[in-house]
Amino acid sequence: MSQHAMKLVVIVIESVLTDSLIGDLKRLGATGYTVTEARGEGSRGRRVGEIPGDNQRVEVVTDAEIAEAMLQMLADQYFPNYAVAAWISDVVVVRAGKYVPGSVGQGISSRSGAQSGR
Amino acid sequence: MSQHAMKLVVIVIESVLTDSLIGDLKRLGATGYTVTEARGEGSRGRRVGEIPGDNQRVEVVTDAEIAEAMLQMLADQYFPNYAVAAWISDVVVVRAGKYVPGSVGQGISSRSGAQSGR
Amino acid sequence: MSQHAMKLVVIVIESVLTDSLIGDLKRLGATGYTVTEARGEGSRGRRVGEIPGDNQRVEVVTDAEIAEAMLQMLADQYFPNYAVAAWISDVVVVRAGKYVPGSVGQGISSRSGAQSGR
Amino acid sequence: MLDILKTNLLSPIVLAFALGVAARLMRSELRLPKDLYASLSIYLLFALGLKGGVELSHASFEVIALPAAVTLLLGVITPISSYMVLRHLGRFTYADSAAIAAHYGSVSAVTFIAAQTFVTSMGEVPEGFMPTLLTLLESPGIHIALAIGALKVRSQRSTGQTLHEILTARTMILLVGGLLVGFLMGGEGWTSISPFFEGGFKGALTLFILEMGIVAAERITDLRKVGAFLLGFGIVMPLVHGAIGAVLGSLAGLSVGGSTMLAAMAASASYIAAPPAARLNLPTANPTYYLTASLAITFPFNVAVGIPVYYWIAKLMQG
Amino acid sequence: MLDILKTNLLSPIVLAFALGVAARLMRSELRLPKDLYASLSIYLLFALGLKGGVELSHASFEVIALPAAVTLLLGVITPISSYMVLRHLGRFTYADSAAIAAHYGSVSAVTFIAAQTFVTSMGEVPEGFMPTLLTLLESPGIHIALAIGALKVRSQRSTGQTLHEILTARTMILLVGGLLVGFLMGGEGWTSISPFFEGGFKGALTLFILEMGIVAAERITDLRKVGAFLLGFGIVMPLVHGAIGAVLGSLAGLSVGGSTMLAAMAASASYIAAPPAARLNLPTANPTYYLTASLAITFPFNVAVGIPVYYWIAKLMQG
């Protein structure tokens, strides 16, 4: 079972923005995402919205390059005005192709192979 | 406070399968697990079931060997037919014994010591 | 976009204790936290409370020193009597200042710089 | 006939479904909270069982025997006919044919309620034991279809496991349990709880169906994927099963109202009990097929057009 | 006047709000479950629409035309007057002024219901088509305020997107959809579902308002942050808009009850539809300002004091 090194991007964001965020993540190459309901506090305190206090936690497994681009996009478009926290960590997956755009199913072995070789 | 290197296995799966998955994870040696409600999209699109769109996110802290076995089991039994995503990352815990089968309470210091020494 | 190495502390705890835990985490220097509803099993089996079976999953991004202190605090005050599981992993963030006490907004570059240099 | 259809189309149930569909097509964010949807379904099923149980306590065994027998017969006919048509005419895989057949062999409780509401508004008085027939028809079709599937597709799961899952599924426990509780407590107990379980019933159903419209409309883009055959199947099969149901019901001595309801049951496709059973036991079957057919084609067809048609057939039979 | 005030202060609505505030101030853990709060709001809005639609089916176009026209006029006046006052007297930023104006230009459905409950308990019989006016007043104010904002603050979002979001927002679909369903099904359909949608209405509202009290009290510590100007604005602006509403309503031929309700709508500030729209389209505006003003100042003021005042004005006008 060959394993591949990928990145896990976790973004906690006020719910009202989730749809727009997911659109942006897909544009950058996310092939999937998982969302869970969350609540929290940060530098902006409790959150705004119809039911105050609500955040959502979005996580995306993707490759290092796209993960980088996602953080950059967040820093440009979301951090200045909105309540967002984000972090990246290293993860290992079995089917790398599933998490890289344009290769669902096949597996772009050269690229992901290089990563898993780190 | 001695710390030990362990693995965190995260599995996102369509809800209808959670019970069966947890049974399989326990059989492989999971001493505990945590489940959160989630929703998401992946290569198979939105999810099936009574209330469409629902996934669950299962996470298990365990040792490297068992984590490996879990991924293998997923690849064999779940990936072919079901909507599942899974990844592994490195974590550090204080009470390694808690996360290894057959040693709840005692602490199998030799084994977990070896791991934390990596 | 400068990136900084931080720690992610994840704590799964019986719901009745979440408020008290968050107070303790803030005292140790958490500048934010995210909570999600969870359920699970561990060495103590299913959980107690008004609605049995309920846990909460608290996650905090913070620096290595504070993360260490959090684990120590858990080991002292929570592990002996309560149902808790906790683990730490490495993450990378863009705005380190956000996750370190006393520097929200500014960014204490020397300190976080040192960390990201590891 | 056209008159009846028009009245039916302006009923709260049909209008609420249409509103849900419209909201979704306009890409509105409207959704019932997940827990509300689940709560309403628990409430509706339990209320159905309770009421049925209370009425059952007034019925004698002889009156029920024949209707029960034809109901079980329908539970055998419908999954087999569905499988045959899908496999041999539609050329679906073994797994897909069996999975879809499991849905059409079982029954949709909401369609049952819609039929009950419809016939009552037509002035009919259906038999009080109809919910008992509903529970009889719930599971056999699923088992038969999955058994056919298991013969053809290697399954890793034991029959006992599947049987247990279906018999202890939420729907079953609430319906059968409700029947028992209703039966045992009788009229006096019912009086104290009927403002909740009877007074609120139609309104709660309306809200529930609003969400069903939203969910069904989410599958509208899948209609292309399922192909013309399944689209036709989702309309013609119910008509056939409904006609058989209306005829058998009438022969078994059910009233016009009761026969219409039995027909609606036979014609309906399960989308609560069957999907998880199919997903677990026939993992290679494509969920898009069975969910779209039962939820986005057959359910609205029955509620809007089918039920009045079965009513018309039952009237002809007993005319 | 004092008598009326006292009766109003002892109504379930006001008392439930006060209980919620008290619970929060005592730092109780009491909160409605999130899904219950969302469910109640769906129920209340849909019930409002349905009932309104049923009554609309009895009204003639001529009777509604003039009231509808003044309602739309109020939808233009209130956001502009709010913006002017905030920007030029209050010296708020463009973004903050526009965001707060979006709230005061729109309408709070719960205030509407509170007004309806109040005038009915005063023996008035407001026009059945008032919910129609409510839906007319819901969105124009938000659009106008956001448009003013967009002129001044660079926005990355298209007008079409914003328009779509507001028109398909939950509130809109439930109100307008409810109106349509109610209109089409008419009295007969309504009879079957009114135990659920009418019988439970006031009680469900009481529970909903309990939670609103808790949420409002959470913002009480923010009252210091918003400053004296906004505090005054949250009380004086409603009085002005309410007075205009009562006068215009009376001139348009509405009854005392109807004029009071129109006044309450004009005076009220949205806290369901407007906040997400403001958050998305005017991200630099401070949510603390608009949420605290509409929810913790204007809402309780209207419910406790404002509505009786508008009633008194309407009576004076028509006396």
Next chain:
Amino acid sequence: MLDILKTNLLSPIVLAFALGVAARLMRSELRLPKDLYASLSIYLLFALGLKGGVELSHASFEVIALPAAVTLLLGVITPISSYMVLRHLGRFTYADSAAIAAHYGSVSAVTFIAAQTFVTSMGEVPEGFMPTLLTLLESPGIHIALAIGALKVRSQRSTGQTLHEILTARTMILLVGGLLVGFLMGGEGWTSISPFFEGGFKGALTLFILEMGIVAAERITDLRKVGAFLLGFGIVMPLVHGAIGAVLGSLAGLSVGGSTMLAAMAASASYIAAPPAARLNLPTANPTYYLTASLAITFPFNVAVGIPVYYWIAKLMQG
């Protein structure tokens, strides 16, 4: 006596509990959604308070004084007797004894409602101020038991903190708040909201108890773990407390219905307010003991057998 028992065993409440137990024992997946369970408990407690408050507004102080005094007395007796028996006869640890005593010193609102339903169905008319007594009995027992525990087991938490938690707990706010709101709004306000809070009450309770049956049955495997002593305690202690309650109630001038309800309160063990308090303040106590005893032993015992027995005692007393 046997007749009464039989009627009681066929009441919706007991049957729904039995259904929940059966569903769980058959390993059905049936569970109420978490938010529905929480919503029903909020609804039931608030409705109880409101109704009680409305009736309280008709009662005079003198009539309540003596019953209130004996209620407080019961709040002192029951935790102490429980602690003594558990520590000295049962040889439980300090922490376990105190934690279990906290549960038996407090009261179960659902048992209260079951008793109310039972005596009403027996044709009794219990005093309208009984919910007031319920709130009086809710917290003293918990405080006394935890105080005993704190003397023996080092605790890191301040008494003030614990006191605040218990007094502002959801249960308390809803009951006491409901009483106040009901008292202030009086009969007129009640009329408008009673279809929701009174009409739906029994039905909602039935659904709630269905889930309690499921939860209780989850603990059945724990019955072995708690041992024979606690099993006996969970049945005998309620009988003793119930007898004392029935006698004291009768002496204080309560009717047969009221005395039965007071007895049921004294006999009941809290499983909503007490568990979190015990968990936080006596962390070394084993939750399996107190949860299993109160929920899986004492609650069903009281509802099925205890209440009719207390009724019988009260009747004997008042001959």
